[in-house]
Amino acid sequence: MDDLETRLGEVLAGPGEARPPAGLAGRVHAGVVTRRRRRRAVAAGACVLALAVAIPLTVRQASDPGRTTVAASAGGIADLVDLPGSIALPPRTPEGTTFFPEVIGEDGSVLGRTDQDKKVWAAGPHTQELRPVTDAAAQVLGTGEGGLRLWAGASSTYPLSCQDASGATSDPSPQGYDPAGPFWVSHGWVAANDPMRQPWTAKGCAKGTTVSGQGRFSSGHAVAFAYPDLFVAEESNDRVVRQVDVESGREVAERPLPEGVPPVTMADPGKDWLAAANGSTFAWVVDRRLRTAPRDTWTPTTVPVKLPTATPVTVQQTTVPQAKLTMGDRLIAYTALELEVGWKSVVHDPVTGRSVELPGRAYAAGEWLVWQDGDSYRLARALTQ
Numbered sequence: 147m148d149d150l151e152t153r154l155g156e157v158l159a160g161p162g163e164a165r166p167p168a169g170l171a172g173r174v175h176a177g178v179v180t181r182r183r184r185r186r187a188v189a190a191g192a193c194v195l196a197l198a199v200a201i202p203l204t205v206r207q208a209s210d211p212g213r214t215t216v217a218a219s220a221g222g223i224a225d226l227v228d229l230p231g232s233i234a235l236p237p238r239t240p241e242g243t244t245f246f247p248e249v250i251g252e253d254g255s256v257l258g259r260t261d262q263d264k265k266v267w268a269a270g271p272h273t274q275e276l277r278p279v280t281d282a283a284a285q286v287l288g289t290g291e292g293g294l295r296l297w298a299g300a301s302s303t304y305p306l307s308c309q310d311a312s313g314a315t316s317d318p319s320p321q322g323y324d325p326a327g328p329f330w331v332s333h334g335w336v337a338a339n340d341p342m343r344q345p346w347t348a349k350g351c352a353k354g355t356t357v358s359g360q361g362r363f364s365s366g367h368a369v370a371f372a373y374p375d376l377f378v379a380e381e382s383n384d385r386v387v388r389q390v391d392v393e394s395g396r397e398v399a400e401r402p403l404p405e406g407v408p409p410v411t412m413a414d415p416g417k418d419w420l421a422a423a424n425g426s427t428f429a430w431v432v433d434r435r436l437r438t439a440p441r442d443t444w445t446p447t448t449v450p451v452k453l454p455t456a457t458p459v460t461v462q463q464t465t466v467p468q469a470k471l472t473m474g475d476r477l478i479a480y481t482a483l484e485l486e487v488g489w490k491s492v493v494h495d496p497v498t499g500r501s502v503e504l505p506g507r508a509y510a511a512g513e514w515l516v517w518q519d520g521d522s523y524r525l526a527r528a529l530t531q
Contacts, residue, residue, distance in 0.1 A: 222502040225529070226477060226495055227515050232526035234519070235269050239276050245269075247523050250472070251290035251331060252512030256525060257297075259286055266297050271514070271525060279309070287323075287338075290331030294350065298325065308336065308351035318348035320356055328420075333373035335392055343367040345378055347392045357390055369421040370428065372473075377423060379403070382410040389441075404439065405446040406432045420480075422473035427496060429478050431471050436480060438496050451501040454490035456482040474510035476528040479517075481507045491517065495528075 243260035254271040264283035288296040293311030345368035348354030366380035389399035410416040419432035456469035468483035491508035506518025
């Protein structure tokens with residue numbers, strides 16, 4: 147079972163001892179309202195019990211009689227992925243602990259942890275065996291091409307660990323990372339925010355640099371990344387989303403805040419929202435509504451589907467968002483922990499307009515989707531027609 151204690155154990159204790167980066171003055175206003183937003187989101191009680199709900203599933207047998215895998219998948223997923231060619235991920239590690247994925251890379255690599263000791267394990271499309279990544283409890287952050295694996299402890303005082311294909315490990319963050327914020331790996335590049343919510347990028351596991359638009363702007367936080375473009379939102383002053391090329395560090399486009407995302411003021415801390423992107427589309431979730439827009443026109447389309455209600459869990463005055471929006475080349479997946487229900491997901495194909503509601507978690511990246519399939523998980527390529 148995916149237990150809520152996993153999340154509670156990962157909550158950050160604080161931003162650590164990193165010195166404030168240059169340009170802090172321009173971000174003080176946004177920082178104040180962000181802290182107000184977190185304090186307002188305090189959940190009733192320090193612990194939320196996620197109750198498992200039995201949901202009828204449709205059992206689908208792989209079309210090839212020589213295959214032994216059976217996908218116990220909710221009806222409709224076969225319209226979005228190559229179900230007969232899907233891979234069943236082992237539900238348990240060789241040590242006997244239950245495994246559940248938490249991130250997926252554009253190459254189909256999957257990184258997750260165990261329900262008991264919180265150790266990190268890896269899987270992927272080329273092997274059905276789980277491979278150990280760490281010997282200690284950790285927080286899973288990212289995985290991607292070139293054998294990149296990223297994880298950290300449950301506090302920002304723990305260093306970020308980036309492992310490349312050779313097995314060498316280093317910390318690519320210039321001034322730490324924001325454990326409550328998003329984290330991305332795309333085409334061998336890493337992107338995140340630091341504890342002051344200033345975006346930074348790194349090529350592989352090399353030491354990264356902060357994103358400043360070559361002096362054109364000094365505020366804003368990263369909300370989405372699809373190589374080579376990092377999307378930086380500035381919600382209080384300029385009220386825009388900037389598109390920054392991570393190779394050159396230059397701003398290449400600027401758009402107004404997406405539809406439904408209000409500006410941040412001292413009187414109004416705004417709304418929590420999630421974003422994701424691929425090479426052609428920008429997607430975002432606010433007020434339980436999923437919207438998409440072509441990156442060239444920024445014309446929004448609202449997806450007619452009801453999203454699960456995310457349950458906020460607050461410990462030590464830090465709100466841990468119990469929702470995640472991921473996007474592959476074709477599919478968009480929204481996953482949230484709903485109070486007294488458990489994890490629920492919606493997978494959407496913007497090309498066909500189809501949406502599928504699933505019990506459990508689901509994550510998309512590249513041409514891949516990983517989703518909960520009964521008591522285990524499956525990995526499959528998205529359909530292209």
